[in-house]
Amino acid sequence: MVSAGTYGGLTEVSTVFVPQTLEKGKYEITVSRESDNLYVVDGEGLYLKTSVCMEYATMQKAVLEVVDSQYGFGTLYFVD
Numbered sequence: 001m002v003s004a005g006t007y008g009g010l011t012e013v014s015t016v017f018v019p020q021t022l023e024k025g026k027y028e029i030t031v032s033r034e035s036d037n038l039y040v041v042d043g044e045g046l047y048l049k050t051s052v053c054m055e056y057a058t059m060q061k062a063v064l065e066v067v068d069s070q071y072g073f074g075t076l077y078f079v080d
Contacts, residue, residue, distance in 0.1 A: 015047075021072075022074075024069050025066060026063055028063055029062055029064050030061055031062050031076070032059055055078050061079040062077060063077040
């Protein structure tokens with residue numbers, strides 16, 4: 001897949017993000033940090049966009065608590 005880049009050039013796209021709806025509740029997951037405020041759920045191919053999260057996780061156990069499934073609001077808790 002390619003997309004229009006800066007100044008009319010083309011850029012190859014490796015990942016396309018599509019919002020997902022999750023049921024409200026708590027999920028035990030393992031996550032790894034991809035970049036600032038972006039984590040991947042290991043083995044699931046799902047990405048979590050966070051806000052002001054500084055955890056440098058690599059296959060770290062966590063709990064995802066979904067409180068509003070329509071808008072994707074929740075909290076990601078890292079387990080020590």
